[in-house]
Amino acid sequence: MEQIFKNNVALVTGSSYGIGKATAIAFAQRGAKVVLSDWKEDIETVRIIHEMGGEAVFVLCDVSKEEDVKAMVQTAIRHFGRLDYAFNNAGVEGEPGAAPVCTNENWEKVIGINLTGAWYCMKYQIPEILKQGKGAIVNNASIAGLVGFQGMPAYVASKHGLVGLTKNVALDFAQQGLRVNVVCPGVIQTPMIDRFTGGNEEAIEQFKARKPMGRIGQPEEIAETVMFLCSDASSFITGQAIAVDGGWTVQ
Numbered sequence: 534m535e536q537i538f539k540n541n542v543a544l545v546t547g548s549s550y551g552i553g554k555a556t557a558i559a560f561a562q563r564g565a566k567v568v569l570s571d572w573k574e575d576i577e578t579v580r581i582i583h584e585m586g587g588e589a590v591f592v593l594c595d596v597s598k599e600e601d602v603k604a605m606v607q608t609a610i611r612h613f614g615r616l617d618y619a620f621n622n623a624g625v626e627g628e629p630g631a632a633p634v635c636t637n638e639n640w641e642k643v644i645g646i647n648l649t650g651a652w653y654c655m656k657y658q659i660p661e662i663l664k665q666g667k668g669a670i671v672n673n674a675s676i677a678g679l680v681g682f683q684g685m686p687a688y689v690a691s692k693h694g695l696v697g698l699t700k701n702v703a704l705d706f707a708q709q710g711l712r713v714n715v716v717c718p719g720v721i722q723t724p725m726i727d728r729f730t731g732g733n734e735e736a737i738e739q740f741k742a743r744k745p746m747g748r749i750g751q752p753e754e755i756a757e758t759v760m761f762l763c764s765d766a767s768s769f770i771t772g773q774a775i776a777v778d779g780g781w782t783v784q
């Protein structure tokens with residue numbers, strides 16, 4: 534594979550499973566040194582990247598805690614000396630239930646991780662990326678950042694907020710070599726979807742039926758979009774929310 538990110542450093546949050554794991558591996562396949570992070574210890578993704586002949590370091594980080602995020606970025610710089618790309622992916626779905634039954638605890642947790650967490654990440658990543666004069670950040674929202682989903686008020690609010698935050702940061706740094714975009718995945722085969730459906734075949738079939746393409750997406754299909762948004766192939770794209778959803782949101 535062409536080493537388009539050789540000598541570059543990429544940071545991925547929530548890298549232990551699903552979309553984050555696939556994206557960390559995709560960065561490594563293209564030559565990037567990868568900073569992996571998650572709120573629980575993970576050696577599996579580091580092992581995979583090392584076996585590929587790549588370089589990776591794992592940092593424990595709960596993105597909803599500012600001190601953790603600051604330390605994560607500091608570790609990246611201490612270890613690899615620079616930061617070029619970040620994929621702010623860590624997220625949780627929270628508990629289902631309409632607004633009146635959404636607990637304060639659920640609201641604060643989901644907003645704290647999905648929205649405030651991404652803001653903390655960008656707050657510490659941006660000054661480091663600007664030092665390189667060129668770089669990109671991709672945030673991970675959801676189609677729930679573009680349209681509503683019944684029974685998920687905190688999740689939908691957090692992801693709509695993340696789409697808005699991305700546009701704002703993109704404008705603030707458009708003339709400084711930093712591009713900032715947000716991917717909006719449809720239903721993707723990851724542990725999050727296994728939890729959401731409880732492995733229930735009927736629920737999975739219902740998701741498939743709502744997709745014009747008639748199938749669930751794979752984490753690698755999101756990873757490929759992130760690679761595009763970090764590469765020079767997307768050099769005139771910033772502030773965009775890119776739906777990768779098998780056509781869900783154009784119906």
Ligand code: NAP
Nearest residue numbers: 547549550551552572595596623624675720721723724725
């Ligand atoms: P996943 O399989 O659950 O992976 C998410 C990863 O983030 C897990 O390793 C999780 O750890 C970690 N994480 C959760 N909270 C964290 C925190 N506070 N700090 C650091 N790491 C944390 O989920 P996924 O499906 O890959 O989702 C990744 C992102 O895509 C999320 O932002 C999600 O909202 C978004 N998304 C997913 C889908 C989908 O259909 N899968 C659709 C649209 C958007 P634990 O597993 O240990 O909690």
